[in-house]
Amino acid sequence: MMIHPVQIQELLKEALNEDLGWGDITTQALFPGFISAKGTIFPKEACVLAGGFVVKELFSILDRGITVTLHHEDGARVKKGELLMTFHGDGRTLLKGERVALNFLQRLSGIATLTSTFVKSVEGTKAKILDTRKTTPGLRLLERYAVYQGGGQNHRFHLGDAVLIKDNHITLKGGLKETLNAIRTGLKPFSLIEVEVKDKKEAMIALEGGADIILLDNMTPGKIKEAASLIGNRALIEASGGVNLDNVRAIAEAGVDYISIGALTHSARAIDMSMDIEPVRPVDRSIQRPEGTNR
Amino acid sequence: MMIHPVQIQELLKEALNEDLGWGDITTQALFPGFISAKGTIFPKEACVLAGGFVVKELFSILDRGITVTLHHEDGARVKKGELLMTFHGDGRTLLKGERVALNFLQRLSGIATLTSTFVKSVEGTKAKILDTRKTTPGLRLLERYAVYQGGGQNHRFHLGDAVLIKDNHITLKGGLKETLNAIRTGLKPFSLIEVEVKDKKEAMIALEGGADIILLDNMTPGKIKEAASLIGNRALIEASGGVNLDNVRAIAEAGVDYISIGALTHSARAIDMSMDIEPVRPVDRSIQRPEGTNR
Amino acid sequence: MMIHPVQIQELLKEALNEDLGWGDITTQALFPGFISAKGTIFPKEACVLAGGFVVKELFSILDRGITVTLHHEDGARVKKGELLMTFHGDGRTLLKGERVALNFLQRLSGIATLTSTFVKSVEGTKAKILDTRKTTPGLRLLERYAVYQGGGQNHRFHLGDAVLIKDNHITLKGGLKETLNAIRTGLKPFSLIEVEVKDKKEAMIALEGGADIILLDNMTPGKIKEAASLIGNRALIEASGGVNLDNVRAIAEAGVDYISIGALTHSARAIDMSMDIEPVRPVDRSIQRPEGTNR
Amino acid sequence: MMIHPVQIQELLKEALNEDLGWGDITTQALFPGFISAKGTIFPKEACVLAGGFVVKELFSILDRGITVTLHHEDGARVKKGELLMTFHGDGRTLLKGERVALNFLQRLSGIATLTSTFVKSVEGTKAKILDTRKTTPGLRLLERYAVYQGGGQNHRFHLGDAVLIKDNHITLKGGLKETLNAIRTGLKPFSLIEVEVKDKKEAMIALEGGADIILLDNMTPGKIKEAASLIGNRALIEASGGVNLDNVRAIAEAGVDYISIGALTHSARAIDMSMDIEPVRPVDRSIQRPEGTNR
Amino acid sequence: MMIHPVQIQELLKEALNEDLGWGDITTQALFPGFISAKGTIFPKEACVLAGGFVVKELFSILDRGITVTLHHEDGARVKKGELLMTFHGDGRTLLKGERVALNFLQRLSGIATLTSTFVKSVEGTKAKILDTRKTTPGLRLLERYAVYQGGGQNHRFHLGDAVLIKDNHITLKGGLKETLNAIRTGLKPFSLIEVEVKDKKEAMIALEGGADIILLDNMTPGKIKEAASLIGNRALIEASGGVNLDNVRAIAEAGVDYISIGALTHSARAIDMSMDIEPVRPVDRSIQRPEGTNR
């Protein structure tokens, strides 16, 4: 997926207003006028970058006089200390946007990096890593973009995007079979039906009831393998619940098509990043003579 | 701090719209009409609760017919599996609000719980745990509320709230002394001045330059202790940078007044929580006979 | 699809503010205080109803003292003059909300009715009637809800919802084959690919290039039939462009799965409806005696 | 009337976000980088143009690098296939804005064209064509602009803009005379009073009651003529209700000053338009040799 | 004019959020739970009340448990110390809303009171007191409501509401005659034309040029009288510029129809008002016995 700046401008303005408050009083006290400066952002640890275009748009909202150069595209794997972005312009603007820029960049890169680690762990299997609806309120679009940049895929975006029958639906309806019967009569044609089950018995009921995707919830790799071989090619298989870096490969090798992981968006650790700002002295042309000239 | 519902209503409406999308098609297909239901939320691990009032307001926005009972106040330490909230009303509304409610509750309780762990680690010392401006864009008010419920205190809310001279200011201004001289002439009276320093030498310059609070950045407990004893009572001392559960007590014992920790808000792991929804059958009065009647 | 009131409240408030302007000066001049009134809405022509819940929410925003009774559900086929809704409460509020309520109701019922006419025209064939992205800016959710209530189905909601290769993509890319090759390498797995073609030759290229759905654009029923029999079951077939009530059945019988029609939302005629408001006199109990009592 | 871009920017951003959704996945998959392109818009039927400045502002919001040339002013009568606008810039942006641009342009031109047809029908009479408050919620400003561009005039914009006594006011107040008495004491001086009547008898009561404008509602041309000659020059006369292209001239010739028509805005058919996008190949300068060089 | 609550709810929420900030920390520290309280608002000086319904809506937004009683209608002349409103409910809510409520009430009553003083000063003449577009950004609707409650009338609400030719138009167009010629060809029929002039000579040109209303700008009562008698009944006459309580009667007696005064909204002094909050002790029913009962 790819986000157009117009889709995040309101969010960026809100974030800036949240951090500017009554104005940046430190910068105001120190720098009464324009101060030519250069800023650089680099990570303090290796990571997968996500959010570069967000930072670019952020500074464009603050001050069109700031030039931003992105040295890596989103989705790139960068090393500790590698130069990510360079800024030129009024140092006071850089100081005002620094924290908000890093807040976006660290969080999104954190999500992309964690996703990428999971994706690597299942390399060679058919399993794809998916996100969930467990995103930060207000940031779903950006967080899913970060998952995508980390090599993951996006599950349904919201409740209208796909049918997913979960335990609460089944309890309220009075049983899995009843639920599947009801959904097939209530639903429009050509909709895929995904059903969450907690063991292979339920999986079989779901399969017979017409499920297109079966979500094995909170099952061990062993149980998943059993269920998966019973299901075979008759439905797509997704595993979810309690997935971590220790067990994700085993789950993938158990034969699932998808593994969805809430932690990608609700518990990713932010990547540590810094922005350095330094003055750019105007060039003193009187001393820029070629070596060896005699004057 | 305490948040009034009117301060978060817009955020909650946005979060609901983000998750409702084109409508909850699963619920619509299954339940054509009102279905009387009871919902319960409980944590799958021990935690410090934060966000109960958010969930209450959220369901009140969705449907005034839902009654919400909070069994614990925000800030309470609750055990795994303990009942946190009970809901009664239309099961379809509970299904629609479930994910957004949990997204808020899991995140805020995660922050409160992590904060509380840090607060416990420094118990008995004079050090207070502070948050930073490293919050999720758009959620600063709620995340700082969670830090407060976890026993932490709130650092400056935004750039207008207090003066804090950081390395980038000093570099741009051309040195610590120059910066301190400039700030004292540029600032209104009665403002406190906080200065970030990276060693005891700078700390002494800051002290002589009139700093009221000295922020020791990224220093070891040993270095902090040296700096702290040099500073003594002449300024408040804050430590920051690289603080974790392994070193926080040592830092506290090194004699600082405050320890500020970005991870509280940018890297807290969400608490795992569930919402169970079950039907509430209307009472069958034909079998409700008084004791002692002849059956 | 089903829309929750929280999803349209902002829209309703904007619509009310747009029409209230500097206040309803006619009503203010005539009625200084509360006037007990009853309102009724009925159509001046037979139609399929859509938007009842919108009107209910609208009056709830204006004045919680208004009671609204919906006599028909959205999607119902109603006759000319049949009672649709009854309102009780302050007549001044009914006068203030009347026009906005009707503006929503007439437009949405117009869309539902037109959709329903197309749906009826293809009854007995396998063809489903679809909407398009040719909706009124700001009203897509409601207009698609109206299509759904009229018996139609919803095509992709927005540019992120599905892949659809149109003539402009092909021209920019330099040919249909090139485009299909590029899309297959650029796209994530499990995405369906829909391709717009203008004759059977292109349809065959699309089919060989891996299209899952082939959109026959602006072709006659005869040409559609030829293309459809060539395609067979190897892809889903959608027809679009120049569809009207005169040719829709022929198109359906030509063997397509879907017929998408922009006119459903961009050119539906509003259903003529009226709201009557009359005073409700307080009951004079002194004259309400049973017949024949002697006083 | 004339609309300044600042008045529609929010609406345009909402419309773009509504259509962009999770990003234009087709364009993203096909074109990884900038692709130089030219776009052209032309109508598939003759029409009166309205909304050119809207399209220009729309693309300026998406991408300041797009140049837009309007070949006709709003209000111009254009032929089928005539070139309306030309765009140059990134083809990906043209693809992203195409549908929203056309949605505005087709609707507004539809309204202007329908208005213009009515205006032509009454040419030579004194009657002016007016719009009503029966506009699409959220689009009143733009739709009335389209009516104006089609040669119509604007009736009151909202409930605060003028006094108009309608049947519901009269019923609630208990009679036409009572209403007129009440309005004259309740109203500030210098306000014009318009009264809706359903026959010549009511028209006379309205006239005696001091109405400045008399709105003849749902009357035949014959009845209108009778009423109009009774009223003479003592009040302005407006006709409304059931007006269509078949009867509008007869109504105009019956001697009214204004004819107001809800269908202008609630039932105008969208004008069919297309946007063509083609690549602009960079000039190959190696073959651009001056005439007469030796080949 | 009369404002519906839905027209000011966004403004009230913004005002509350502006004042609540990070929560009312004083109230939170003092009152951990509900405290039953009574609040009263009274003016510290005689005034004309405006804004009662604003305060009522404000507390309804904060807490539906607060009951608000308005003892006077907007527009009432009240004495110093007279009871204006009574509130019952949670004392903590009263403390949170107090300042915002008074900020609205003091400002609007200040405008109504100043307007009323001007209106009284011209009593017995035909002159009406008008407001101008010199209102506080964002508050025009409420400020004009206050002018209306003070007995004034409302001039055009905005630039689209009426034609008013001012000195800058004339200068840009190259002369008064040229301007009047241009406006008559550019304007739609039935629009009134108001022209600002600075002496009687210009007034005559305006009159001959077809002005319906002539605005005598910054002229002395003597000059106004001369101009007014030259104009006679051929146009409405408005005076503006430099109007104050010392000269307003003389201007009115010079024979003008309207006097417009920017100071009504841009320089009205706020009325001093207070809100008193006191606890309401729960009634101890054990001691509420009728006198003389036997214990």
Next chain:
Amino acid sequence: MMIHPVQIQELLKEALNEDLGWGDITTQALFPGFISAKGTIFPKEACVLAGGFVVKELFSILDRGITVTLHHEDGARVKKGELLMTFHGDGRTLLKGERVALNFLQRLSGIATLTSTFVKSVEGTKAKILDTRKTTPGLRLLERYAVYQGGGQNHRFHLGDAVLIKDNHITLKGGLKETLNAIRTGLKPFSLIEVEVKDKKEAMIALEGGADIILLDNMTPGKIKEAASLIGNRALIEASGGVNLDNVRAIAEAGVDYISIGALTHSARAIDMSMDIEPVRPVDRSIQRPEGTNR
């Protein structure tokens, strides 16, 4: 304090929309196309300027083709008639922005000027002039900026910014001592406590109860002096209530640290200012010959 344009853009857009309404019909009728113009703003009375950057941002929102030159910085003391700003560009845009620009500039300069007069009145004493929370709803940030530019200082921005115990808190809590005891246990460490008292007796209780700042409310200079000498250096002293230009120096000389004045923001008279707009004739180069050329 210093405000970044991003913090006021929404407010400016709202203000423009409020004044543009249905478009500037006068300007539209007079000037069909671009008209090159120069605008100038100057005050009709001496004042302290505030709001220049607001006007600059306002015109940049309307039309990027307008160039704005500010001849004085905010905070400058300017004379009657002195040139404040010059504008070049489309005269139609200048006409559209004129009123909103002046509405901001006149109000903010009014506040800055009144503040400056108070500041001058206490020159030579230690007293600082403070604003209050008695600001115009929605404009607090800008109004406090104006106070700052007038030489005043800013009191707490909102209820979350500092603790201030007022009479209503004390009444609700049941006494000053009880309140101070409660606040000290309820409050986080390092918070300053300000207490409002109405005589020296209460001042002493507040002092003993641990107040850091004592607010002497509505006391005469004589009473203030007595209280101030009793308090001495043990707390900061603020005076408020009934402060005006006649008594402010006496209050300052009574020995207070701060004087807070609601009138600065709720009752400042707007500064009278004008914007002149004149055409800029294109230079006729044919007559621009160097002096002394022979024709």
